[in-house]
Amino acid sequence: MREIEVSQITRAVKDAAIAANYEAGEDLLAALRRGMEEEESPAGKEIFRQLLENAQIAATERIPMCQDCGLAVVFVELGQEVHLAGGSLEEAIQEGVRQGYVEGFLRKSLCHPLTRANTGDNTPAIIHTEIVPGDRLNIMVVPKGGGSENMSRLYMLKPAEGWAGIKERVVETVRDAGPNPCPPIIVGVGIGGNFERAAYLAKKSLVREIGHPNPDPELAKLERELLVAVNDLGIGPQGLGGRVTALAVHLLMEPCHIASLPVAVNIQCHSTRHKEVAV
Amino acid sequence: MSKTIRLTPPLGDEDVRQLEIGDRVLVSGVIYTARDAAHKRLIDLINAGKPLPMEIKGQILYYVGPSPARPGRVIGAAGPTTAYRMDSYAPTLIKLGLKAMIGKGKRSPEVIAAMREHQAVYLGATGGAGALISQCIKAAEVVAFPELGPEAVHRLVVEDLPTIVINDCQGRDLYDVGVAKYRREGNG
Ligand code: SF4
Secondary structure (H helix, E strand, O other): EEEEEEEHHHHHHHHHHHHHHHHHHHHHHHHHHHHHHOOOOOHHHHHHHHHHHHHHHHHHEEEOOOOOOOOEEEEEEEEEOOOEEEOHHHHHHHHHHHHHHHOOOOOOOEEEOOOOOOOOOOOOEEEEEEOOOOOOOEEEEOOOOOEOOOOOEEEEOOOHHHHHHHHHHHHHHHHHHHHOOOOEEEEEEEEOOOOHHHHHHHHHHOOOOOOOOOOOOHHHHHHHHHHHHHHHHOOOOOHHOOOEEEEEEEEEEEEOOOOOOEEEEEEEEOOOEEEEEEE | OEEEEEOOOOHHHHHHHOOOOOOOEEEEEEEEEOHHHHHHHHHHHHHHOOOOOOOOHHHHHHOOOOOOOOOOOOOOOOOOEEEEHHOOOOOHHHHHOOEEEEEEEEOOHHHHHHHHHHOOOEEOOOOOHHHHHOOOOOEEEEEEOOHHHHHHHHEEEEEEEEEEEOOOOOOOOOHHHHHHHHHHHHHH
């Protein structure tokens, strides 16, 4: 049994929330550079140039890449051999988010759904905990912007619609989103499971490194097919028209009920932020 | 052929009438921020016949909710927010003489019609380039609704804030025109 003080978790979450907002991942920077080369539209190329400069300024000036510092989604992998001491996991994570958003000068973007009163410290974070074998504790902090989240969709398709129906809905979601989610985007697609599981899979698919092919060759092929279809829409960087609308399509799939074909499309803007820490 | 134009408010009809979709506009001088909650407050004041906390006529509104400034800094990250959420409020402000809005994302047919009727434009700033855009902001102060936090109305002094004309006074839309050029038939 490995013992972990929950105060360590708070510190890790706080640091990850700040770093995720200030520092673009290497995978994103590489994807933006690739996009700048591939983009045919001059206005689109200029957007890529601005985004690369933006990332550089954020890192050196210690300022968030985007003012929407997101709702903090936290993925936890907790080994079943770990004993947490000194408090609750949930509270430790919320406290980490609270401290990170206050001390890191990050924007607090959470509010009461009806009164719209701001909660003041960007809590509550949305936490997904998975119990895994062993004694490791991995925490991934994924601040998610509202603009791209708003353009995401969930479909409950008829099984007869099959892959063609799925493809059509993914393309339709991206087309209808147009310039709104700050393209270039990453398209997270969850297929199968049930109503809430499909959405979870779509979200989870987004934390994979951009451009890393899906480990399942069958899914990797489908991802490539979707990427071509999405980029053929011509939306381009910021919706100004161009050949690079999406930097990647990520897919996760699980079995579903014989009566269902759930499909969730979670749109992620280029301000894709995720920081993983092992405690 | 797109051109580059420098604009400093207050703006008149002739300032915006020269702009065409795709033109680059560098904005300098005083502009005001407002997003969802501030728009609701402004419209409530207008409906109640009360004075507004800032001038609207000839002005530019920037749809942004900045992140907090570090001590000693002017502002945090300050990129545009999605404009459609302000669509139900915008025509009222355009009628009052608002000359330009800066944001990102599509506008409704009603807003585009109001811009055409009253000679106003919609300028796109790069969404997600909050750190880059913050470098163009030289001063910032809250002038109304401080209780709204990031949604308060700020008076900004900006220098060469880079934007592009998305909707001009002739009712054209760069998003439609630009996308049509790069769409490949068959797949989309
Ligand atoms: S959609 Fe993403 S990049 Fe655009 S403003 Fe929101 S968080 Fe920032």
